[in-house]
Amino acid sequence: MSESNFIDYIKIFLRSGKGGSGSKHLLRNRSTAKGGPDGGDGGRGGHIILKGNKQLWTLIHLKYRKHIYAGNGENGSGNNKKGADGGDMIIEVPLGTVAKDSENDEQLMEITEHDEAKILVYGGKGGLGNTHFKSPVRQTPRYAQKGEEGKEGWFILELKILADVGLVGFPNAGKSTLLSKLSAAKPKIADYEFTTMVPNLGIVRFKEYNSFVMADIPGIIEGAHEGRGLGIRFLRHIERNSVLLFIVPADSSDINDEYRILVKELEQYNPELLDKKRILAISKSDLLDEELMKEIKKDSPKIPFIFISSFTKSGLEKLKEIIWGELNATPS
Numbered sequence: 215m216s217e218s219n220f221i222d223y224i225k226i227f228l229r230s231g232k233g234g235s236g237s238k239h240l241l242r243n244r245s246t247a248k249g250g251p252d253g254g255d256g257g258r259g260g261h262i263i264l265k266g267n268k269q270l271w272t273l274i275h276l277k278y279r280k281h282i283y284a285g286n287g288e289n290g291s292g293n294n295k296k297g298a299d300g301g302d303m304i305i306e307v308p309l310g311t312v313a314k315d316s317e318n319d320e321q322l323m324e325i326t327e328h329d330e331a332k333i334l335v336y337g338g339k340g341g342l343g344n345t346h347f348k349s350p351v352r353q354t355p356r357y358a359q360k361g362e363e364g365k366e367g368w369f370i371l372e373l374k375i376l377a378d379v380g381l382v383g384f385p386n387a388g389k390s391t392l393l394s395k396l397s398a399a400k401p402k403i404a405d406y407e408f409t410t411m412v413p414n415l416g417i418v419r420f421k422e423y424n425s426f427v428m429a430d431i432p433g434i435i436e437g438a439h440e441g442r443g444l445g446i447r448f449l450r451h452i453e454r455n456s457v458l459l460f461i462v463p464a465d466s467s468d469i470n471d472e473y474r475i476l477v478k479e480l481e482q483y484n485p486e487l488l489d490k491k492r493i494l495a496i497s498k499s500d501l502l503d504e505e506l507m508k509e510i511k512k513d514s515p516k517i518p519f520i521f522i523s524s525f526t527k528s529g530l531e532k533l534k535e536i537i538w539g540e541l542n543a544t545p546s
């Protein structure tokens with residue numbers, strides 16, 4: 215997917231349908247000159263509904279649909295005929311989409327399953343026809359309820375990618391290369407910072423019938439939580455991952471310091487991210503000899519730790535084993 219086609223944030227104006235008014239019709243036909251009330255109810259206004267679609271990976275289809283309206287309900291009529299309901303407006307979104315109120319940033323709902331449908335904006339109720347207001351005292355009421363107005367407002371749709379494992383690291387740490395070696399994903403790879411401008415997903419096969427989804431998140435830099443580099447634009451995608459795989463290259467000037475900076479950025483963005491399972495992989499380890507590996511391992515963080523090389527493919531099978539173990543470990 216090209217960078218221009220990956221849209222994960224949309225501000226959109228939504229309006230549900232107005233409810234139809236109830237009818238105040240009185241029965242009149244050849245045999246009845248002055249009949250009682252027979253006004254039907256008005257139809258409800260159309261809802262705005264979000265529906266999950268696993269075939270979608272971006273919100274780009276909504277980029278130029280800034281205003282979306284549902285249909286109005288029809289008025290009731292004589293012979294107790296109810297007005298037709300207004301047409302619902304179904305908005306298909308990728309799995310992992312969150313809807314928020316644009317005024318207070320309150321999360322209203324999230325869509326995480328295929329064909330899951332939730333009403334985001336309810337249509338106005340239809341008004342009651344005059345039949346409902348008949349009584350022994352008032353046998354021919356000549357009034358009915360008006361339909362309720364629909365609701366409208368600006369909403370935010372925000373995509374948080376659903377993946378089991380998120381790759382976390384500085385730009386040019388080897389995340390994209392690793393994803394390309396472990397899966398069939400074809401991310402853009404080059405020897406400069408911010409090659410990855412959008413998250414890339416890959417399905418990693420493990421043994422015969424097992425698999426998990428891995429996401430390559432654009433590189434983090436110090437100060438990312440304040441908007442530096444690519445800022446917080448992609449940090450939210452990490453919130454969905456069950457396991458965070460930190461990638462630090464063997465040629466880093468200080469591997470432990472680089473890992474601590476990454477952890478600090480996540481903590482300052484959202485402290486709850488530190489509750490996730492973590493794995494540290496030292497990439498480009500073909501540059502290291504046995505002695506250097508031993509020295510690095512002595513001071514390594516107290517989390518699952520492994521040396522890998524995407525170039526020689528060393529450690530990749532073991533890495534998959536570690537990831538699978540963490541994904542299926544019983545929560546402590």
